[in-house]
Amino acid sequence: MxxxxxxxxxxxxxxxxxxxxxxxxxxxxxxxxxxxxxxxxxxxxxxxxxxxxxxxxxxxxxxxxxxxxxxxxxxxxxxxxxxxxxxxxxxxxxxxxxxxxxxxxxxxxxxxxxxxxxxxxxxxxxxxNPDEDGYETPDDEDDDDLEIVPEAKTEKSPGKPADKVLDSDSNSDSEDEDSSNWSSEPDTSGSDSDEDSVTKMEQLRRYFLKKEFREDSKDGKKEGKHGRQEDRKRVIRVKEVAEDDDDNDWTPVNREKSLVHFDPKEEVTHDVMIKKLNEVMSGRGKRTTDRNQHVANLQKLLEVSEQKELGLGISVKITFCIISALFELNSKISDFMDYETFMNTLQTVNQLLDVLISSENVKLSVTYAEEDENLKDDTQDYRVQGSILIAVQRLDAELAKILQNADCHSNDYIEKLKAEKDMCGLIEKAEKYVELRNQSGIFDKHEVCKVYMMRIGHIYYKYKDQCDIEGDVGQVMDYLCKKIYALDDEKRLRQRAMLCHVYWLAVHDQWHRARDLLLMSHMQAIVDHSDIDTQILYNRTICQLGLCAFRHGFIKEAHQGLSEIQNTQRAKELLAQAVGTRQHEKTPEQEKIDRSRQVPYHMHINVELMECVYLICSMLLEIPHMASCEFEMRRRMLSRSFHYQLKQSEKASLTGPPENTREHVVAASKAMLNGDWKKCQDYIVNEKMNQKVWNLFHNAEPVKEMVIRRIQEESLRTYLLTYSTVYSTVSLKKLASLFELTKKDVHSIISKMIIQEELSATLDEPTDCLIMHRVEPSRLQMLALNLSDKLQTLSENNEQILEPRTGRGGYQGPGSWFPGRNERQGDNKKGSGGYQGERRGGSGQDGKRGNWGSQGNQQRRHPQKTRAF
Known part of the structure; x- marks a missing residue:
């Protein structure tokens, strides 16, 4: 039983x-x-x-x-x-x-x-060889890819092939069940059979071919009936396995549609070509449309059109459709175009521009409606709907995206940057096309301004020898900017053109002209209400103008301009050279927008150079000021970040030789405070600083000579202010030899100090000496100074509560660039996206905007204290 x-x-x-x-x-x-x-x-x-x-x-x-x-x-x-x-x-x-x-x-x-x-x-x-038969030894048959029927493991011996179990159907059912259920022979048990030599792919083929099994069977009727039953079971099992499969390893195969073809018996006319073009364009933008195939179809239409000589109207229409299709190869607008596709698109746009320039009877404009197009009547001008200028503008934006997403420290970036020269040539050709056809009325005024602005955007940050332009680059820049000043009605492009013009003048050391142009534009008053891209360009222009002032020796102006960005500790973010690290304050959408605004690497301003220049300016201004403060309560900081670096250096338990630019400036500041100008010079001008700072200037030698000269002068002032209580008389000749200055220069510096009441002394011409006056402040003067400082501190605290800002402001003393001008209007938090808040840093040391347009009010609010004795 x-x-x-x-x-x-x-x-x-x-x-x-x-x-x-x-x-x-x-x-x-x-x-x-x-x-x-x-x-x-x-x-x-x-x-x-x-x-x-x-x-x-x-x-x-x-x-x-x-x-x-x-x-x-x-x-x-x-x-x-x-x-x-x-x-x-x-x-x-x-x-x-x-x-x-x-x-x-x-x-x-x-x-x-x-x-x-x-x-x-x-x-x-x-x-x-990824597709080689089998995934293990030839003795084993159990493959992951060939395992279609899992139940086969329970119906056959682990050592027998699958077809051997199927071929045993000619025997009795009891024998088949017995052999499949109880066989425990090793893998070599079926060695006598010829089936062992059959490959696995052959086994798989036999598995699905019913006819082959019937022909090999001795009993055809029984095998056919039994085979049909087994086939039905296999189909059911395969369906069950397919439904239960979770591997997601199946790759859908897109069967490409064949290229468009015409009936050989039908003549290809204008109407036939337009009809075929509309058929191809009807699939544009659909999810089922293969974008690459769509481009190939249009290229085939263009080839047929040129073969049949259907005219320029059809060719220009199809070419413009190809350009639009190439732009749409990317599924997402935010993604950047593939570099090969970009070069292909640039070549196609270039060819279309050549056709439009050489053919006066072809007009491509967005003002034409679709029903107004003329593609076949050669007796009239061909009219095609579209805008080649918008295509050039979009291509320029794609190049910026490509450079933004390339690794800036690799050779790949250099290879892609070579396309910038081709892009400049294309923009110049588009400008030539505008100049030739501007009288025909086919262009929108805003499109024309965009073409001029694109060309400015590829010139304004370069030196003259880097611009591949015939003639004087300065005249070309003036011409382009004046065109925008005259044509632009929206004022946005006018503002950007003006900022680019100031930037270009600052790069080429035209300091006075750049400063006057920025003054006349009143940008410092309206930039808060501009868009984010314009604000970024304003930040870049202000920094470049500050560097220009430094090269000319205007230390106060340079410090004042650079302090707007440097005092925020977010210089790279405000210049759009890096994304902010405070990710929790931004949504992914805002962060994505910020990344899209980043300036390509070859347009970056060297932030380390800018910081070093700012610290040197702070040193030349702060050290004499610190020496003049006889009483601690009268000290007023001009650069809080510079004082912070000095305090950090003083806190260090062990101070070694300086390594980076910041440490070099701090060490030079300490030397200057002691009146040792040679040691200060050695820290500022040496081989390491030449590599990191001075060699980056276009004209390095004049800049270094200017810095050394200013170090000598400020060291002399610091020396006199520090040791004024020690000396009773000082020989001017001795001072001239000590600081290696001429007697005339020493006399000039001391006279200015006496006039500005910085030094309590008189010059004795007969003896050629400086006579010091030792006058101590009275008790009433001490109390008045103390009260004045406390009132000033209270005023600053109130202003910080009313107008909270991040960071501290720049130098607010006399000699500002724009004395007497009103403060900029608007809220500093004006803006959108992830770039709002502290847009320019525009925050001063005392919680106010440290901009150049607000110095008059700042000076009146905080008058510089003079000696009371």
């Missing part, structure tokens, strides 16, 4: 098959983790996979099984996935904290494992 166990099918499986199943189960979990982008789970799965394989090695060696190919495939898949994720900066930034931590760990572990286990050759072999 049969027991309950007889009703169940018992399967005796080889130990090797169990290990294979265990490994494949882990591999499937890893694939699920990849599809879910769960790198933490994938890291744990990789550890489990390697540990399981190490345990299975002994079993594989006993049965002469080499490293399974499906295991190598799994390692390659994980490696490709990790490398792709590592190179995708956008995907990396969107990872969670745990996944971001697991990514480098998984990458390192995978490299180390492949190297230690000597699997590099197997991985290379798999990459060379």
């Amino acid at each position: 049969a027991g309950p166990e007889d009703d169940e099918k018992r399967v005796v499986r080889a130990q090797k098959d169990k290990k294979f199943d265990e490994l494949k189960g882990i591999i499937k979990q890893n694939r699920d983790a990849k599809s879910n982008k769960d790198l933490n789970k994938l890291l744990a799965g990789f550890d489990s996979l390697t540990k399981s394989y190490e345990k299975s090695k002994a079993v594989f060696q006993r049965q002469n099984v080499s490293t399974p190919r499906f295991y190598i495939r799994s390692l390659v898949e994980i490696e490709d996935y990790v490398n792709k994720m590592w190179e995708d900066k956008e995907a990396k930034s969107s990872l969670s904290k745990n996944n971001a931590k697991a990514l480098p760990a998984l990458r390192q572990k995978l490299k180390k494992y492949v190297k230690e286990q000597s699997l590099a050759d197997l991985v290379t072999d798999y990459r060379a």
Whole structure:
């Protein structure tokens, strides 16, 4: 009597098959983790996979099984996935904290494992032949890709091929069940059969071909009936497996549509071509449309049009459609265009411009409606709807995106930057086309201004010798800016053109002209109400103007201009040379907008150079001021950031030789405070500073000579102010020899100090000496000074409460650039996106805007104190 166990099918499986199943189960979990982008789970799965394989090695060696190919495939898949994720900066930034931590760990572990286990050759072999039959040894048949019917494991011996089980249908059913259920023979049990030599792909082919099995059967009727039943079972099982499959390894195959073709019996006329063009363009923008195929179809139409000589109207229309299709190859507007596609588009636009310039009877304009187009009547002017100027403008924006997303420290950036020369040539050609056809009325005034503005945008930051322009570059710049001043009605392009003009003048050391142009524009009063891009350009212009003032020796003006940006500690962000680090304050959309506003690397202003110039200016202004403060309560800081660097240096327990530019300036400041001008000069002008700072100037030698001269003068002033209470008389000749200045220069400096009441002394001409006056302040004067300082502190605190700002302002003393001008209007928080808030830094040391247009009021509010004795 049969027991309950007889009703169940018992399967005796080889130990090797169990290990294979265990490994494949882990591999499937890893694939699920990849599809879910769960790198933490994938890291744990990789550890489990390697540990399981190490345990299975002994079993594989006993049965002469080499490293399974499906295991190598799994390692390659994980490696490709990790490398792709590592190179995708956008995907990396969107990872969670745990996944971001697991990514480098998984990458390192995978490299180390492949190297230690000597699997590099197997991985290379798999990459060379990924579609080779089988994923393990020839003796094994259980492959992950060929495992279509899982139930086959319970219906056959683990050592027999699948077709051997199928061919045994000619025997009795009882014998078939007995052999499939109870056979426990090893893998070599079927060696007498010729079926063992059949490859796995052949087994798979036989598995799906019913006719072949019927022909091989001795009993055709029985085999046909039984085969049909088995086939039905197989179909049902395959459907069940397909429904339960979660691997997501299926890759959809896009069957490309053939190129457009015309009926050979039909004559290709204008109407036929226009109809075919409308058919192709009807699929534009649809999700099912292959964008590359769409471009190929249009190119085929253009080729046929030129062969049939259908006229320039049709050719220009199709060419413009090709340009639009090339721009639409990217699925997202925010994505940057592929460089090869960009060059292809640039070449196509260039060819279209050549046609439009050479043919006066072709008019391309956005003012034409679709029904007003004339594509076939050659007796009239061809009229085509579209704008070549907008195409050039969009191409210029794509080049900026390409450079923004390229690695600025690689050769790839240099290769892509070469396209900037071709882009400049295209813009010049577009300008020539505008000048030729401007009288025909086919252009919008705003489009024309954009063309001039694009050309300015590629010139304003370059030196004359870098501009590939015939004639005087200055005259070209003046001409382009004046065109915009006359044509622009919206004022935005006019503001940007003016700022670019000031920037160009500052780069070429035309200080007075640049300052006057900025003054006349009143930009300091209206820039708060401008768009973010204009504000960024204003920041860049102010910094470049400050550097220009420094090169001319205007230390106060340079310090005043650079302090707007330097005092905010966000110089790179305000100049659009980096994205802010405070990510929690911005939404992903705002951060994306900020990234799109970044200036390409070749247009950056050297922030380290700008900081060094600012600190040198602060040193030349602050050190004599510190020496003149006889009483601590009378000290008023001109540059809080400079004082902060001095305090940090004083706090250091061990001060070594200076290494960076900041430490060099601090060490020079200490030397100047002691009156040692030679030591100060050695810290500012040396080989290391030449490499980091001075060699970056266009004319380095005159700038260094100016700095040394100012160090001598300010050291003399500091020396006199510091030791005025020590000396009763000082010889001018001795001072001239001590600071290596002429007697005339020493006399001039001392006279200015006496007139400005900085030094209480008189010059005795007969003896050629300086006589010091020792006058101590009275008790009433001391109390008055104390009261004045306390009132000033109270006033500053009130202003900080009423108008909170970040940072501190620049130099507010006499000699400002714009004395008597009103403060800028508007709120400093004006703006949008992630760039709002402290837009320019525009915050002063005392909580007020440190801009150049507000110095008159600042001076009246905080008058500079003079000596009371």
